[in-house]
Amino acid sequence: MTTSTTTNDRPAFETTRTNTHLETMKANLFRQKRQISLERAKLYTQSYQQTIGEPTIIRRAKATAAILDHVAISIRPDERLVGNRTIRPRSGILSPEMDPYWIMSEIDTIDHRPQDQFEFTPEDKIYYQEVLLPYWSGHSMKDFINAQITPDVQQAQKDLVIKLNQTDKGQGHIIMDFEQILQHGLGYFKQQLTEKIAQQPMNDFFKAAKIVFEAVTRHFDRYADLAARLAQAETTPSYRQIELTEMAAMCRRLRTAKPTTFYEALQLLWLVSIAAQYESNASSLSLGRMDQYLYPFYQTSKAQGTSDEFIREILGDFYLKTNDVVLLRSAESAKCFAGFPTGYTVALGGYDKYGQYAVNPLSYEMLDLYEAIQLPQPNLSVRINAQIPRRFLNKTCETIRLGTGIPMLFNDEVCVPGFLSKGVTLDDARDYAVVGCVETTIPGKTYGLHDIALFNLLRIFELTLAALKDVPEVTYDLLRQTLLANIDHYVAIVTKGSDIVDLGHRTFAPTPFLSTLISDCLANGQDVTAGGARYNFSGIQGIGEPNLADALYAVNQLVFVNHEMTFKALVQQLDHNFAGSDGEALRQHLIHDFDKYGNDNAELDLECAKIFRHFALELDKYKNIRGGAFNAGAYTVSAHIPLGHDVGATPDGRKAHDQLADGGLSPMVGRDHLGPTAVLKSVSKIDNTLAVNGSLLNLKFSPDTLKGDAGIRKFADFLLAFTQLKIRHVQFNIQSKATLLDAQKHPENYAGLVVRVAGYSAFFVDLNKQIQDDIIARAEHRL
Amino acid sequence: MERGLIFNIQRYAVHDGSGIRTVVFLQGCPLHCLWCSNPESQGAVKPVTWYKNGQAKTVGQWYTLDAVLAEIEKDEIFYQTSGGGITLSGGECLVQADFSAALLRAVKSLGIPTAIETTGALPITAINKVLPYTDEVLFDLKIMAQPLAKQVIGDNVAFVKASFEAALQASETTVIPRIPLIPGYTAQMDNLHQIIDYLHQCGVKKVHLLPFHQYGSQKYHDLNRAYALEKTPLLTSEAITQIHDLFTAENIDAVVYGLD
Numbered sequence A: 001m002t003t004s005t006t007t008n009d010r011p012a013f014e015t016t017r018t019n020t021h022l023e024t025m026k027a028n029l030f031r032q033k034r035q036i037s038l039e040r041a042k043l044y045t046q047s048y049q050q051t052i053g054e055p056t057i058i059r060r061a062k063a064t065a066a067i068l069d070h071v072a073i074s075i076r077p078d079e080r081l082v083g084n085r086t087i088r089p090r091s092g093i094l095s096p097e098m099d100p101y102w103i104m105s106e107i108d109t110i111d112h113r114p115q116d117q118f119e120f121t122p123e124d125k126i127y128y129q130e131v132l133l134p135y136w137s138g139h140s141m142k143d144f145i146n147a148q149i150t151p152d153v154q155q156a157q158k159d160l161v162i163k164l165n166q167t168d169k170g171q172g173h174i175i176m177d178f179e180q181i182l183q184h185g186l187g188y189f190k191q192q193l194t195e196k197i198a199q200q201p202m203n204d205f206f207k208a209a210k211i212v213f214e215a216v217t218r219h220f221d222r223y224a225d226l227a228a229r230l231a232q233a234e235t236t237p238s239y240r241q242i243e244l245t246e247m248a249a250m251c252r253r254l255r256t257a258k259p260t261t262f263y264e265a266l267q268l269l270w271l272v273s274i275a276a277q278y279e280s281n282a283s284s285l286s287l288g289r290m291d292q293y294l295y296p297f298y299q300t301s302k303a304q305g306t307s308d309e310f311i312r313e314i315l316g317d318f319y320l321k322t323n324d325v326v327l328l329r330s331a332e333s334a335k336c337f338a339g340f341p342t343g344y345t346v347a348l349g350g351y352d353k354y355g356q357y358a359v360n361p362l363s364y365e366m367l368d369l370y371e372a373i374q375l376p377q378p379n380l381s382v383r384i385n386a387q388i389p390r391r392f393l394n395k396t397c398e399t400i401r402l403g404t405g406i407p408m409l410f411n412d413e414v415c416v417p418g419f420l421s422k423g424v425t426l427d428d429a430r431d432y433a434v435v436g437c438v439e440t441t442i443p444g445k446t447y448g449l450h451d452i453a454l455f456n457l458l459r460i461f462e463l464t465l466a467a468l469k470d471v472p473e474v475t476y477d478l479l480r481q482t483l484l485a486n487i488d489h490y491v492a493i494v495t496k497g498s499d500i501v502d503l504g505h506r507t508f509a510p511t512p513f514l515s516t517l518i519s520d521c522l523a524n525g526q527d528v529t530a531g532g533a534r535y536n537f538s539g540i541q542g543i544g545e546p547n548l549a550d551a552l553y554a555v556n557q558l559v560f561v562n563h564e565m566t567f568k569a570l571v572q573q574l575d576h577n578f579a580g581s582d583g584e585a586l587r588q589h590l591i592h593d594f595d596k597y598g599n600d601n602a603e604l605d606l607e608c609a610k611i612f613r614h615f616a617l618e619l620d621k622y623k624n625i626r627g628g629a630f631n632a633g634a635y636t637v638s639a640h641i642p643l644g645h646d647v648g649a650t651p652d653g654r655k656a657h658d659q660l661a662d663g664g665l666s667p668m669v670g671r672d673h674l675g676p677t678a679v680l681k682s683v684s685k686i687d688n689t690l691a692v693n694g695s696l697l698n699l700k701f702s703p704d705t706l707k708g709d710a711g712i713r714k715f716a717d718f719l720l721a722f723t724q725l726k727i728r729h730v731q732f733n734i735q736s737k738a739t740l741l742d743a744q745k746h747p748e749n750y751a752g753l754v755v756r757v758a759g760y761s762a763f764f765v766d767l768n769k770q771i772q773d774d775i776i777a778r779a780e781h782r783l
Numbered sequence B: 001m002e003r004g005l006i007f008n009i010q011r012y013a014v015h016d017g018s019g020i021r022t023v024v025f026l027q028g029c030p031l032h033c034l035w036c037s038n039p040e041s042q043g044a045v046k047p048v049t050w051y052k053n054g055q056a057k058t059v060g061q062w063y064t065l066d067a068v069l070a071e072i073e074k075d076e077i078f079y080q081t082s083g084g085g086i087t088l089s090g091g092e093c094l095v096q097a098d099f100s101a102a103l104l105r106a107v108k109s110l111g112i113p114t115a116i117e118t119t120g121a122l123p124i125t126a127i128n129k130v131l132p133y134t135d136e137v138l139f140d141l142k143i144m145a146q147p148l149a150k151q152v153i154g155d156n157v158a159f160v161k162a163s164f165e166a167a168l169q170a171s172e173t174t175v176i177p178r179i180p181l182i183p184g185y186t187a188q189m190d191n192l193h194q195i196i197d198y199l200h201q202c203g204v205k206k207v208h209l210l211p212f213h214q215y216g217s218q219k220y221h222d223l224n225r226a227y228a229l230e231k232t233p234l235l236t237s238e239a240i241t242q243i244h245d246l247f248t249a250e251n252i253d254a255v256v257y258g259l260d
């Protein structure tokens, strides 16, 4: 397959280095400060200036092609895989075509804002202000969306009940059909597109897709040329020269041919993923079931004699690369998604289409390699179900015990029926994977807008209390009915708002390259944004269920059962944020004397479950503009802090603006005191199958609970119970409080400390103090 | 109706016994071990008041059989996946032998494994009531010399031995003797030798060792009681190893808790 071979018949380029080279590459990734790179924005804009009058999808395709053709590329020392989105590692990328405004308001604060800082060079600032901003002002997707927003949607946003997402960058939250691209190669798709164009010459989608596919081919050529140049530049014959020569040859092959080895498969996978990044600059172009679709290549390479060390080296390179791509978010968004989650999420194991548990040596290797590298991306998850082999479950537990929150767990016994309930076929449902943080999708077949809107249930409850304040003779029934009616009211609005954003992406940001790799766009001749995908969901996140559970229960007991005070008096206390000593006494009473979610009180938990069910079923009444369903989610990621800021004092004893329960379905911090089994029982009362879009449960264990073989055994048993309880998702933070407190005091000693934030892990030292404190405070379950 | 006085129900107990367990702590104990980490349970079967942060708090709550069963059943799924079950502890669960027996019987009929922790310091009728429904007895052996046992902790060694032997004879029940290693008391060489002699007599080949800890000290404060072992240092790991080796040399398999 290549020119030189070693004595044991292995190609010379497969010679591995010492383990330290991954360490060095890892260190290099983090050596420089993060910077904003305007390169993509410039190339995109220049291309747009030359395509005036052409259809949007063609303009987008040409702009993407221009980036692929002209963006500066690099092959960094020691790299075995090519493809860096920016030359400088971990640069933030702007897409002013989506929203040119937010960056302007942060142009002078972005290098020192509380969360996720980036340098913005003075020259770039000027270029941005003088060229990019004027060009896109009034012509961006944001402008389109703002013009479409109806008064009721605007009011709901002002009410702080709904938040619309992805109005300033690509949709993302999608998994391309990597199985297909690896099976067929780029040439096959180009060929398909050529045939389609011949059949349907008027179809712009096909033309646009072909433009990008050809540019991707040229992008491979550019890397091939660069690798060859670098090989020549090596003054003495060296292994590096052999490696670079092979990289050049590999890029030349992959420009059209399908990959045949594990090495080639990884290379194609990565460059396809980078191309999609250039196209849409989106969060969470996730990786799907890597251990499944890469396994045939792994087997082939192993059979050909490729060593475990070499596989580890290139896969390690791939892991590092997923940390190179960071997402530039607005300050507000960075609050919600602190620490650069870019969503290179991977799902390992789980049912295959035969209903058997699919695990293979690569699944183990991927966990092992994580242990060696321990970076936040790829964000590994394991799919668990009743059939999980104990060996893989133990391996999963051991990896979790490292304490970094990776892998998280997804329960097939919930996710599969959830998709079935939404009309997904059994084969497809069993093939689900994870996008973004905790959302689930059907890889290669879904445009799911999984992160389109947040829907603050607790805020609706607060507004309900206020609306009923002066009503004489309020009953619990009336309170409940009014709450449900208000939920219905806002559900109608949030679906409308989501559709506006959906339409904005259709009108401004079609993604022909990505779409070609999503069934059935190629068959339909339609972009995903136009409804070309097989499955077309929109995911709306219900926020604040745990606080709502506690608040409803407390109001009912305090006012309607015990008659301790009138409804009106309670609402007045809330309006005053529990001011004064009476207020504080009431607050303590509410916190300590009424049971709380997380303590396995079925009455309390089920009441909240009914509200959530109502919300999910109400969403089911609507269809989005692509004809797909609205799916309920139950997660906040790290938005429990900003979203809490939107809500006044609540009858669970929470003061105005305080955070909400973290994650989504975790109990309010400090309110559960019966240990993790009771927490799981409470969470299981909420019908997790209804949270088709995703849910999130954080559990924090102290390290001593997991000590030794017995610790692993019991932890694994605990997870089997989790599986049977039909809870959708769980993730663990296993760091002792002492460690975290010390890391807060001496960040310099803990640069590499990875912790679970929400649906993803991040570097502890990258988080602001508030989030750090929150992580430290989350209940540590121990015995 | 059967009622029991319970001062704590602890779910997700993973450090004692097999699997994930729920431990039911029953009020009342005839002994007064100086090192007791649940001093609120000592004495008669009645609720105890203590002061925590200036606030009076009553310890001990009467439960009907159904009420405590409902608590136990909450973690049924975890017992199933882990092979765990319930453990009756105390205090001394045999003080409320009738309630304990009824509870164990009801739990066992649900297919949930049962265990008790006991010192056996009651007339043999007590342990005989529970043994038919008990899969595992964690049996504490403390001070073996009679006058000393009586003086220091109020123990009756004759009761202890009779109960221990009854447990050994129960064919469906596993017995695990446990020795709390308290410096100056149970961990004395002559006491340990007496225990070894007794285990030989009974043909018992294994034992669990529980090194002294200070976890209970705060409770003495809350109860406004003096704590005799306030200043007692923990055993060094050398000392623990030495005791462990003593048993091994005598062909008794010794498992030390909390030591990796």
Ligand code: SF4
Residues within 6 Å of the ligand: B029, B030, B031, B032, B033, B035, B036, B037, B038, B039, B041, B042, B090, B091, B092, B119
């Ligand atoms: S037997 Fe147990 S509960 Fe009773 S006093 Fe001794 S240590 Fe405390």
